Amino acid sequence: SNEHRHCRLRVAGCELRVFQSAIQNPKSAIVSWMGATFVNVGFDNAVAVERIVAIVSSDPSPVRRLREAAGRGQKLIDATNGRRTRTVIITDSDHVVLSSLQPATLAQRLAEMKE
Numbered sequence: 001s002n003e004h005r006h007c008r009l010r011v012a013g014c015e016l017r018v019f020q021s022a023i024q025n026p027k028s029a030i031v032s033w034m035g036a037t038f039v040n041v042g043f044d045n046a047v048a049v050e051r052i053v054a055i056v057s058s059d060p061s062p063v064r065r066l067r068e069a070a071g072r073g074q075k076l077i078d079a080t081n082g083r084r085t086r087t088v089i090i091t092d093s094d095h096v097v098l099s100s101l102q103p104a105t106l107a108q109r110l111a112e113m114k115e
Contacts (some may be wrong), residue, residue, distance in 0.1 A: 007069065018091065027036075036049075036050060037049045037050065037113065038050050039052075039110060040082070040088065041097060041101060042079060042099050042100050042101045043047075043079065043080075043081040045079035045099075047079075047089055048091075049098055049110065049113065051091040052089055052090075052091060052092075052110075053090045053091060053092050054089070054090040055089050055090075055106050055107055055110075056088050056103065057086070057087065057088075057103050058086055058088050058092070063088050066088070066090070066096060067091065067096055067098070070094070070095070070096035073094075075089060075093075075097050076095075076098070077096070077097045077099045079097055079099050079100075080098050080099060080100040081100065084100060085099070086099065086100055086101060087099040087101055087103045087106055089106070
């Protein structure tokens, strides 16, 4: 099974472990670095998988209020690169990460990692 195979890469003096699935499909990159595993949330931005509490659509009103509150509390991270926000990622540190990817895309990337 290929799901746990990885290659070691050295970038800027840091060793990264890139999972085989990320080599075959770079857009679904799951990267392990310094003991943490990261998922690509678009535009070369990544979030620590272990810190994710929820992945939700950005449309519902309660999620919009959560975004506004996070912005007021300096806990909002915009990873959309100026694109429309489609997904809101909530972390265990109460940070709110905005992504332009569809929620199903991020959920699929996480599922690929757990296989």
